[in-house]
Amino acid sequence: MLERPYVLLSCGMSIDGYVDSPSDERLLLSNSADFDRVDEVRAGCDAILVGAGTIRRDNPRLLVRDETRRKARVARGERPDPVKVTVTNSCRLDPEASFFAVGDADKLVYCASPSIPNARRRLGEVATVIDGGDPVDLCRVITDLHGRGVDRLMVEGGGTIHTGFLTAGLADELQLVVAPFFVGDSRAPRFVGDGTFPWGPERRANLTAVRQIGDVVLLRYALSDRYRD
Numbered sequence: 606m607l608e609r610p611y612v613l614l615s616c617g618m619s620i621d622g623y624v625d626s627p628s629d630e631r632l633l634l635s636n637s638a639d640f641d642r643v644d645e646v647r648a649g650c651d652a653i654l655v656g657a658g659t660i661r662r663d664n665p666r667l668l669v670r671d672e673t674r675r676k677a678r679v680a681r682g683e684r685p686d687p688v689k690v691t692v693t694n695s696c697r698l699d700p701e702a703s704f705f706a707v708g709d710a711d712k713l714v715y716c717a718s719p720s721i722p723n724a725r726r727r728l729g730e731v732a733t734v735i736d737g738g739d740p741v742d743l744c745r746v747i748t749d750l751h752g753r754g755v756d757r758l759m760v761e762g763g764g765t766i767h768t769g770f771l772t773a774g775l776a777d778e779l780q781l782v783v784a785p786f787f788v789g790d791s792r793a794p795r796f797v798g799d800g801t802f803p804w805g806p807e808r809r810a811n812l813t814a815v816r817q818i819g820d821v822v823l824l825r826y827a828l829s830d831r832y833r834d
Contacts, residue, residue, distance in 0.1 A: 609747040610758040617782040618796045627792035634784040636819045648674035650759040656766040657693035666703045686710040696724040705731040715746045772800040779826040
């Protein structure tokens with residue numbers, strides 16, 4: 606059996622399944638109470654993974670924001686923030702992006718084999734660049750993360766990354782927040798793309814919890830027998 610971290614996918618989407626707007630302006634799909642919930646989930650994870658497209662588009666910091674949670678992590682012998690992880694085939698990443706420039710957590714970049722020399726020249730001073738295969742193999746990525754002590758991995762997207770984890774059967778849990786509006790524009794990115802998923806009409810995902818948080822709803826799905834309530 607593959608030794609890997611517990612993999613938790615986290616995403617917010619509109620009623621019609623979009624995770625952002627088609628414009629450059631970021632679409633807020635959640636509310637302050639749910640942002641705080643996500644912060645709590647982050648604080649309980651060893652690493653957070655996003656795709657390179659998310660870094661380019663959203664410039665996320667991927668930090669634990671609540672000071673009490675940060676102190677609790679330190680008290681457990683951990684750094685205030687989880688390890689930051691990204692995967693990229695092209696390595697078109699800005700070393701001054703917040704992913705690299707903000708916070709003192711380790712930054713890991715899993716890069717396609719042909720791009721390794723360029724990635725190390727570009728990002729070697731701000732991150733650890735790791736050969737992820739050609740193309741990047743998510744099984745290889747999470748196996749390596751497990752070897753680096755990552756027991757609980759939070760995956761925050763985007764759509765290509767979520768699709769990859771789900772179609773490969775590498776996700777143990779999905780936390781999906783649905784915002785109370787429609788985007789209605791097929792140019793906008795969706796939660797997942799095309800693919801062959803382990804869950805379909807003949808094998809339904811196991812819904813374990815439904816929770817209203819203000820004007821959004823959180824759906825929790827168990828996607829493997831490793832699910833932790």
